[in-house]
Amino acid sequence: MVTKNLSIGQRVGYFNTMFYWIFGLAHVIFILSPAMALIFGAILFSAPPTEIFLYVVPYLLAIYLSMHMLYGHVRWLFVSEIYETIQSFLTILAPLKTLISPAGKMFYVTPKEESLEHDSISTLTLNFYILISLLLLATGLGIYHLVTDAQGVEYYLVSLLWNCFNMLFVLAALGAMVELKQQRHRPRVNINEVVTVNFDGKFIPSNVENMTEDGALIRLPDWADLQNVEQGKLILHKNNAIQGNETQILGGLREIPFRVVRVHPIEEGGEKAVQIGVCFEYESVAQRRTVVAFVYGDSERWKKTLKSRNQPSSLWQGTYFLFSAVGKGLYHLKFAVTQVIKRKPVFRAAPGTDL
Structure with missing residues (x-):
């Protein structure tokens, strides 16, 4: 804000960016x-x-309907409230410390490729345990x-209803802080592409449903004989995903060896099929590059994915999400209490949480 040679527009932009975090x-x-009013017996209105409901209810409806009309295709209803509830109690001190000592606060990058073997709870929830206890006390x-x-x-009555309204979003914030079991190091990418599976010279037309550079979920026809099958090769066909100036791959490298880790018969719409989960066993770096290019290098697929996700959501979907x-x-609360009773660890360290 006080740096020289900045235009008025730049100063306003910087101020807006900084003021947001307040x-x-x-x-x-x-x-x-409302919680403090109920605890100390104060009257807010x-x-x-x-009269209050005649003013507040139409006001809230107008806000939520306007937000839904403007941003419903990219953000569900009530998501902003949950996000702000989480952020407000985690960042309230950070802006003040930054104003006092702009160069004295260290920023930690969040850890990548974590693997959660068990359900756990982030250490960030300690503040929210105090908050939910306070709101429950106020309700009582x-x-x-x-x-x-x-x-x-x-x-x-007005303060009590307001307090219960806030408690919904605090509980939703606690729900966002449950770290559910996740054994995969990388999230699967929906592919839905036609491929061919080679089982010892037997070629089977198949469909790869989702995939990472570590493995894939492949759908095969019901007539495929998978008895005693443990290994095979995945043959990729989508040429435009694995050719180009940066990802030009030789045809012979499109066969990716894999190991079958599970077989699961399925039936959808009266049609039977077999799903197999496979783990890739690369024989060269070039094969890994082929898979990376196939999974992540198709811009048209990413456009379709984003377009399918950016669909207008209904008010009922937002309410259901809340x-x-x-x-x-x-x-979250049940899991925490159960872990304490069993004398098992509840929290998972979060080294990247200091702002």
């Missing part, structure tokens, strides 16, 4: 206000609930005020 303070106040005291204070029922996240939050 949103955490406002969001923390929004979440804690000196107006009947009917709010119910107590409703029962014991007949004159203040209408005032406490309550699904709340369900994961409840699972």
Whole structure:
């Protein structure tokens, strides 16, 4: 902001970027206000609930409907609220420390290619355990005020409903912090391409459903004889994905040897088939390059993938997503309590969380 030779537009842009990270303070106040009011018996609104609801409900509906119309094709409803709930309590101190000492804060890059062998919980949830306990305490005291204070029922009711509304997003935030079991080092990429599988000279037309540079899920016809089959070769056909100035591959390198790790018969729409999971056993670096080019090098496939994902979502999908996240939050709490009872580790270290 005080650097020389910057235009007014550049200064405004820098200010907007920095000011964004102050949103955490406002969001923390929004979440804690009704809880503090219920705990200390304060009255936030000196107006009947009917008048408040007549103002708040249309206001919230207008906001959410506008957001859905503008961004529904790229972001589901309520995702922003869950994101801001998580970020606000994790970043509220970082901007203040940065303002005090701009060069004194170290940035840690998040770890890559982690493999989770068991369900675990991020250490970032400690703040949210305190928060959810506070909201539950406020809910209990709010119910107590409703029962014991007949004159203040209408005032406490608004704070209680507001507190319960906030608790939904805090539970959803807890759901986002459950690290579910994931044995793969890399996520599978949906391919859906025609390939040929070679089992000791027997060529079978197949379809590769998803794939990484480590392995693939291949769908074969039901008549394929897979008894005592342990190894084979995957023959790639999509020429435009493995040819070009940067990824030109010789035809002989399109046969990728693999080892069968599982066989699973399936039936969809009355049509029987067999799915096999394979693990590649490369004989050269060039073969790995071939697979990498095939999986990641087709721009048309990525365009189709992005287009299929950027579809307008309905209001019901966003609502379902919210309550699904709340369900994961409840699972989070159940898992944590179970681990404590069994005296097993609950948290997984998160070395890349310092901002």
